[in-house]
Amino acid sequence: MLYIIDTANIEKIKHCIEYYPIAGVTTNPTIISKEHTDFIDLIRKIEDVIGNDRMFHIQLTGDTAEQMMEEAKALRNVIGDNLYVKIPVGEEGLKATMKLHKEGFHITETAIFTQQQALMAAMAGADFVAPYVNRLDNIVSDGVNVVGEIASMFQRYGLKTKVLAASFKTAEQVHKISMVGGHAVTVNPEILESLIYHPLTMYAIDDFKADWESVYGKKTIMDMVKEKEQ
Numbered sequence: 068m069l070y071i072i073d074t075a076n077i078e079k080i081k082h083c084i085e086y087y088p089i090a091g092v093t094t095n096p097t098i099i100s101k102e103h104t105d106f107i108d109l110i111r112k113i114e115d116v117i118g119n120d121r122m123f124h125i126q127l128t129g130d131t132a133e134q135m136m137e138e139a140k141a142l143r144n145v146i147g148d149n150l151y152v153k154i155p156v157g158e159e160g161l162k163a164t165m166k167l168h169k170e171g172f173h174i175t176e177t178a179i180f181t182q183q184q185a186l187m188a189a190m191a192g193a194d195f196v197a198p199y200v201n202r203l204d205n206i207v208s209d210g211v212n213v214v215g216e217i218a219s220m221f222q223r224y225g226l227k228t229k230v231l232a233a234s235f236k237t238a239e240q241v242h243k244i245s246m247v248g249g250h251a252v253t254v255n256p257e258i259l260e261s262l263i264y265h266p267l268t269m270y271a272i273d274d275f276k277a278d279w280e281s282v283y284g285k286k287t288i289m290d291m292v293k294e295k296e297q
């Protein structure tokens with residue numbers, strides 16, 4: 068499963084890519100606006116930090132397919148081939164998706180809440196569809212089940228489109244996505260960190276350290292290797 072980070076904060080992106088196996092960055096207009104800075108300068112900085120090998124998903128803001136296509140072309144000139152244009156699903160979005168797909172753009176259809184929206188986006192040529200798990204859970208729908216059914220449909224029809232599950236509030240939601248065949252998740256840095264946190268892991272590491280120090284004091288493995296080399 069691909070782990071992607073859902074933030075436009077440069078310091079957080081730097082931290083996450085240094086410590087975690089991160090496949091890319093996703094943003095949306097809400098995430099961008101939280102940084103209160105020039106949009107083009109910001110996406111250029113993010114691109115510099117993540118490099119060409121990681122995906123960079125940027126949401127378009129145009130209302131019509133024509134506006135979206137114009138934005139997609141302009142953004143590709145700024146970002147390059149690792150750009151994935153995020154397009155909200157809808158009639159204009161699907162029209163833009165079909166045309167941009169034919170022109171070789173990478174596309175992530177976003178704001179997906181139903182299985183049929185996802186299937187339609189896949190048939191239009193989207194590379195990823197992004198169903199919103201927590202927002203579905205908030206309305207007493209079952210976000211994980213929706214993701215699972217989308218993944219099964221794509222497999223059944225032999226579609227290459229991947230499910231990029233989005234909108235998470237808990238580590239448990241993320242884990243369940245990996246159990247139902249989600250191909251990728253995008254999570255904020257706080258959720259990402261919570262995925263590897265466990266108090267028993269911390270206790271275990273502390274115990275190992277205490278047992279080592281009870282015999283060898285503060286000497287490290289490297290101190291001992293160097294002693295033998297002398």
Ligand code: E4P
Binds near residue numbers: 202234253
């Ligand atoms: C990503 O594609 C979505 O825009 C994002 O994950 C939505 O998350 P939220 O429901 O926490 O705003």
